[in-house]
Amino acid sequence: MSRQPDLGVTIGRGLTLKNPVMSASGTFGYGLEFAPLMDLGLLGAIVVKGLSLLPSSGNPPVRIVETPCGMLNAIGLENIGVEAFIADKLPLLKTFNTPVIANIYGKTRQEYEEIASRLDSEEAVAALEVNISCPNVKAGGVVFGTDPRQAHEVVKGVRKNTGKPVIAKLSPNVTSIVEIAKAVEDAGADAVSLINTLTGMAVDIDRRRPVLHNITGGLSGPAIKPVGLRMVWQTAGAVGIPVIGLGGISNARDALEYLLVGASAIQVGTANFVNPTACIDIVEGIRAFCIKNKIEKISDFIGSLETA
Numbered sequence: 001m002s003r004q005p006d007l008g009v010t011i012g013r014g015l016t017l018k019n020p021v022m023s024a025s026g027t028f029g030y031g032l033e034f035a036p037l038m039d040l041g042l043l044g045a046i047v048v049k050g051l052s053l054l055p056s057s058g059n060p061p062v063r064i065v066e067t068p069c070g071m072l073n074a075i076g077l078e079n080i081g082v083e084a085f086i087a088d089k090l091p092l093l094k095t096f097n098t099p100v101i102a103n104i105y106g107k108t109r110q111e112y113e114e115i116a117s118r119l120d121s122e123e124a125v126a127a128l129e130v131n132i133s134c135p136n137v138k139a140g141g142v143v144f145g146t147d148p149r150q151a152h153e154v155v156k157g158v159r160k161n162t163g164k165p166v167i168a169k170l171s172p173n174v175t176s177i178v179e180i181a182k183a184v185e186d187a188g189a190d191a192v193s194l195i196n197t198l199t200g201m202a203v204d205i206d207r208r209r210p211v212l213h214n215i216t217g218g219l220s221g222p223a224i225k226p227v228g229l230r231m232v233w234q235t236a237g238a239v240g241i242p243v244i245g246l247g248g249i250s251n252a253r254d255a256l257e258y259l260l261v262g263a264s265a266i267q268v269g270t271a272n273f274v275n276p277t278a279c280i281d282i283v284e285g286i287r288a289f290c291i292k293n294k295i296e297k298i299s300d301f302i303g304s305l306e307t308a
């Protein structure tokens with residue numbers, strides 16, 4: 001194949017990406033931290049750290065522990081707050097030729113709605129990713145994401161307060177991911193992203209103490225990829241909106257696995273801590289795979305898994 005493959009994908013209304021690779025919230029700072037390491041313009045999109053209405057210092061340390069094939073974190077959504085993001089980060093972020101997706105988080109439905117409304121007037125924000133799945137905070141987060149009715153209400157409230165594409169970020173800590181995905185689709189979400197972290201725990205037998213100050217944390221990294229793949233496959237087969245897949249993607253083959261089972265795009269999280277250029281390496285790896293396999297458009301590969 002002499003022509004370059006078309007890696008472009010569309011996620012819901014009006015959000016077109018030059019390739020399907022995004023950074024995952026909370027693992028890529030506010031994007032700018034990675035600018036010295038790569039051309040941010042080569043990414044499909046940048047998803048920034050979860051933003052709350054007011055700045056938050058998160059949980060006390062210890063907040064991170066390495067586990068076999070992954071890590072547990074209990075950061076508790078430390079962030080600079082939505083106003084500081086708009087004033088201090090967005091002006092520079094928008095100079096890179098890449099859509100910026102704001103991940104948002106509230107302790108109450110009203111807080112989600114206020115943040116959504118505040119960001120709605122910011123032209124440089126391409127879409128909102130609504131985190132209803134953080135396992136490390138006492139209020140909000142996963143409480144909304146594990147109950148279909150509450151998930152519906154939060155997304156409906158955000159939908160009313162923004163004209164931007166709304167992506168609902170779902171928790172794997174549920175019995176039926178499809179039930180939650182359908183509830184947020186029905187509430188007007190343009191896409192869903194999954195999975196957030198799986199609740200886990202680490203203990204120290206010498207001190208007889210939990211390792212994390214928060215006691216429990218969210219498991220991420222290669223260990224969770226099979227769970228993410230299964231949930232993306234189930235969800236993509238059950239909803240009519242695009243599914244963004246993540247969980248344990250470390251290289252282009254992992255990313256392609258998610259695309260194969262039906263993800264319209266993917267996000268790279270924990271791998272950024274191991275290899276800061278993982279996102280760019282994955283874009284290049286997907287391109288090389290397409291060239292080698294004569295795939296002209298990545299959209300032809302998406303969801304092409306054969307199970308019969």
Ligand SMILES: Cc1cc2nc3c(=O)[nH]c(=O)nc-3n(C[C@H](O)[C@H](O)[C@H](O)COP(=O)(O)O)c2cc1C
Nearest residue numbers: 024025026050073131195196220221247248269270
């Ligand atoms: C240190 C850390 C911080 C995170 N912060 C957020 C966050 O602010 N908002 C959010 O929606 N997800 C957050 N996540 C979840 C990731 O975006 C992602 O869903 C999860 O880590 C699974 O992907 P991975 O295995 O590629 O890391 C965080 C994950 C980690 C490891």
